[in-house]
Amino acid sequence: MSTGKTTLDITGLKVTIGGREILRGVDLSLQEGRVHGLAGESGSGKTMTGLAVLGLLPHGARATGRIALGGRDLLTLPPRELNKVRGGEVAMVFQDPATSLHPMLSVGRQLTEHMRHHLKLDKREARARAVELLGKVRIPGAEEAYGRFPHQFSGGMRQRIAIAIALACSPRVLIADEPTTALDVTVQAGVLRLLRGLCDELGLAVLLVTHDLGVMSAIADEVSVMKDGLVVETGPRGKVLREPSHAYTRSLLDSLPGETA
Amino acid sequence: MSAMTSAKESADAAPRVRSRRGVHPLARFLFRRILTAVLLAWGITLVTFVLTNLVPGDPVTANLGQRALGDPAIVAQWRAEHGLDKPLWEQYVLHLRGVVQGDFGVSQQSHRPVAEDLAQFVPATLELAGAAIAVSLVLGVAFGVVAALRRDRLPDHVLRVLSLIGISVPTFWLALVAFYVFFYRLQITPGSGRVDPAIGEAPAVTGLQTVDALIAGRWDVFVSAVGHLITPALVLALYTIGLLTRFTRSAVLEVLGQDYVRAARAKGLPGRVILFRYVLRSALVPVITVAGLAFGSLLSGTVLVEAIFAWPGIGQYAYKSATTLDLPAVMGVGLVVGVVYLVINLIVDVLYGVIDPRVRLQ
């Protein structure tokens, strides 16, 4: 399914917050139907990279460089246009579904509101599509789940719901920021398999941000390693994880118990 | 709007969350709350009774003149008349039995049943306090949201100083100043009372002058009643506006930092949808709690404000009965005020349930 067609192209991305350089010129490109893993320690700037794509950087942050999506530069897009891209063409799944879903709004509402906004669906169409999506992310009893609230689901189920919400408007790019970190080990594999399957089935370009190289080796096609706001190494998964060329990648791999090849 | 959509949602969810016994969780939730409220109401009768009986002041000296006090027969007769010769516990049992039947005893001052007095004065105060809390909620929440969205910029600083002034002004003094400036000097507001005496009151149905005027179709009475209501209500509201502004600001700021707000922005929803549906919904929970408590401070304020504006409400009645140690009246006021508090708490609890499904679907 992988065609190697570039969907999102980040070049020379720099982000400063309060005079401090958080990102110092990041280059990344995401291909259709490919999962691109972004690894690195906490503070290396991987999450900032993900947030910068959606223009969700914290208050007072300044971003320069270029984030190209379908011939447009997301960094210079007017707010209105950017809002159409958010959720519509680029969607995001956050780390902890316990906090990223609104606790007081029903699953159905959180699934349909951006569909109705972006795709101009009416209530019934949106509902039908929402139920279909819930089935696609394997929520048992999708019809019933539609009217329930996040607290009535387990952590793994909530993250599936968050993924369904992200996919609702058929985006081309999905940014998943540590999507399994907050979940029990037993359900992590299921969520990862789901992501991989959706990527293949829908031709999504996925940016998988994680510090967990185990997660990375399970589903990523490409791997980039970040350190101190720079991408120090990029390449196919097998190459980067087996024959790391950069000393930092080696040290990351060495720190894994029993994971080193 | 949010209440309606939420009711809709709860209807959607309802069939699936019925408990085994088939009682709707919202009904059980309400039942529990009401039971607690009844217990507290009983506690209040006990407290008002103890408070008004175990204190050194003697109602006899407060009510009878010097001459009558010199005559033991008159004093004894007066005590018997008001049931003060019986042992305390018996007085309490009698009092409680009366209260349950809606009989609060006879006021020693007005010589009318306390229940009658209360029925006359309570609606006036509720109208005043209700108008004040409505104004406070609208302005306080609006100011608080603006301050939070413009955090650390000019509007935030200005609103901070203004709201601190609002909670620092002595209500009784502000009432006097407002009366002097707007009525006496500028003559742009009507004076004391609830309606212009030349127009006359609408026939009492609810006791709320504005509502009664509308029921009677008396537009002139309505205009006059609203005109009389504005100044005291605003004076009363200033403190709660300040309070709610500060609270809403911090509540909104806290919610703005939540993951689900960032997630909503990542979905590309328009700013106004995020503000009203995502941010305000969560921020309103603490704000409602404070508003409930603020209603109590409004009732406190009525004691001070009603005196200046000659507003015939429970505040003035409470003041008169407290200073003359009119025990049945004081107990009646205490009970009514306590019950109003409980009802407000109940409303707050129910609003929690409406806003937050986690409360409703326990």
Added chain:
Amino acid sequence: MKRDPLARKGLLGRLPEAWRQPLAVVGGVVALAWLVVALAAPLRAPHDPLAQELPRLAPPGPGHWFGTDQLGRDILSRVLYGARVSIPLTLLLVVLSVLIGGLLGACAGYFGRWADETIMRVADLVFAFPTVILAMVVAAALGASLVNAVLAVLVVAWPAYARVTRGLVLGVREREFVLSGRLLGFSAWRSLRVDVLPNVTGPVLVLATLDIGTALLLLSGLSFLGLGAKPPSPEWGAMVAGGVEVFDSWWVATFPGLAILTVVLAFNFLGDTLRDALDPRTARAIKERAL
């Protein structure tokens, strides 16, 4: 950013920054000025606050900068002397509420069970009444005097501290350094005094600063109703009440009212800034419970 177990140190560490805020500076200066007035009133007041001289109800002007009241007393002098009545009593009131409420709250939080139940249910009952009405009944029952008004305000003021202290103590009680102290065999009282108390002091002090304003408003409100200071005494609330009868002589009520306003505002400016300097979690505990 982990919290320093010695919250007191953290508060003091952040104090200088808080004091540099314009609001805190204004509040501090005004509050200090009033304290000086309270001390120096006999030296600086132009007239005897009780002396009844002609002209009566003179408008503000040279000689009587704030005018005179219906008995010909100089209002400026009375306002200055009023600081000697209201400010010490208010401070005393807040100190007593902190001590009583704090002690009861700490016991409730630390010992739990029946102590907690009893103390907090009583606090709930007090909370179920509007402050002015409850204080008014208590003051009326005790008889109108300034001391009784203070007692009445005390009755309604302590539960706020009890709640805050209880909440904070509950939060601290389970923390490691307190538990380890208990495991080392220190007595409950020792751990309450040495481990728990220092962590609770900062927030309670901030709450007390904010409460000075509330207490003064309540106290002067009772005097306004005639349940506090006795007539000749230059108490601000009573002076405003005196102005009601002659409200077309606006100066009689205006200046004592402004005195109350400025004192309350000064302490609220201070308290609000100090609260921001506290760490957010404790600050929220104060905000939610301090009503």
